[in-house]
Amino acid sequence: MEPFSDLISDRCSKLQAPSYLNLALSIFILLGILISYLPQHYRIIARGTSEGISPYFILLGTTSGTCGFANILVLPASRADVACCKTVSTFECAAGLLGIAQVGVQWTCFTVILLLFLVFFPRGPDLPQNTGAKQHTWRTAVTVAIICLVHGVLVIWVSVALMITRPTYLGTWANVLGIMATVLAAIQYLPQIWTTWSLGHVGSLSIPMMLIQTPGSFVWAGSLAARLGVEGWSTWGVYLVTGCLQGCLLAMGIVFEVKARRTREAGSDSVSDESFSPQYITDPRQPSNGTCVVGYLPSEGATAETDDEGGPVVEDGLSENTPLLNGSRQKSKATP
Template sequence: MDPRCAEISTPDYANFGLSLLILVGIVVSYLPQHLRIIRLRSSYGLSPYFVLLGTTSGTCAFANILVLPKSRSDVACCREIDAFPCVAGLLGVAQRLSPHDADPDLDSLLLFLIFFPRTSNPLTDDQDDPPKEELAPSYRTALGVTAISVLHAVIVAILSFWFVYARPQHTQGWANFLGIFSTVLASIQYFPQIYTTFMLKRVGSLSIPMMCIQTPGSFVWAGSLVLRYGSEGWSAWGVYLVTGCLQGCLLVMGSYFEIMHRRREKKDLQSRMAQAIPDTSTTEQTPLLRAED
């Protein structure tokens, strides 16, 4: 038996349980974002360039883990080992096939396009401010983001198949390139969204609960991938460290704006209530005036 297959045949149950827990958490973490967009029936507040960079970064990360020779050797080992060790050994691949990387390509991209605001007042939630027209992208921009994302995915898929079947000796280099490119895109992905959120002073349709789950989850999962792939898989887990830091910055800023907005709402409500209450104060002359009437 191949040494790698022998290693997989004796899985680490603690690491398997942790990886499975994080995998479930990743799937669940996107539900608040999807539900918020659907509830508001608008993707207002999401930067189209944030979606574009996230989609292309996720596509590269998706291809990276599939092209890695170590991943493909793990898949080949399933022919020689039992079912449970095979599942445990491929959990890293399963995680990469989960919505954490596939989501930008499917769910978020589709929701962003379907619920892209085309009116002057896209948000129906009474807790959200009307949009600032100078920050609102056009629907043509949304279509362009979708087209570029699909074209990029097709090109990466074609090149990945070519390297795997025609130039297998260069697959590690191609995987490293995809990992570096994914990390670079992920590193700059959050800057357009941070800028948009800063200018709006609101999170819009961006979900804070999603970021609360994903920010610490990124660091935990990066540690899990380090244990699984070691330093050779730096291109696989490095992107999680970068995105975790940037998403944490966005989370802090978005939470601050939401807290300040709710405080302003509370003050405005108290002010309106004070104006609505009639002045019932009396003076010494009040009974005399009423008597004269």
């Protein structure tokens, strides 16, 4: 317990002399994390479907976030900061706990994505049947949610048990959680990259979210590294990895969106050209009912001859409704 007491004294002295630049940056990152997830939440709700989002991306992201949040909670430096709140001022305590708040907000926002993914999961085949992308079932979505819940309960149970019975092992447990979070985060975007590549579009995945989070991941990693030092590599290393992989997914999504926009513009141009093509322009001298008889164009001032049913007579007293193989036509042609 003596080393931890020394750590508390050291952390308390640092909290009593906060860096206002780091404080402002931490608040900015906290708000940025919250705002960055709002476009993703809105896109799923607005589209009414979570189509295009890989369930394995949700599974790995949620479990990685759970490990990351538990990591910073049981980290000795974080526990020392919490212990210092008994001796430092409220402002200094709040400033010292901003790192924990950042990870907590990130975990909460991603958990909301998990809930929206489950609520708006497409029950029917939204994708075309000729696509090569595998369509996941409702059972897959429910299984992902159950695994995330069980994983969270196990992490909480182990953390609390070690905190009560073996507090000296919490540092090792924090490193284990950090490694798990890093590994899960490293492969988190691989299923989503594959899903987006297979679909050829981003679906319900939000590009504005990735535009904010990709550079923000590197800024966040730098802020946590400055706060936790090299000893906290298991915490800030996660966001370096996720920033790189999310950047790859962002680049792919932008390429697909640009292609889709060009295709839509080309399609609208072709439709407008066809609508003004001469073959679609109706001669004003033709009958107003839209009936067009090939080879028949009445001259100005002339009255079109009609049959008993009111249809125009083309030739030999035959109307447009007369079958082409009518016997009367053959007889008329046989008469000299």
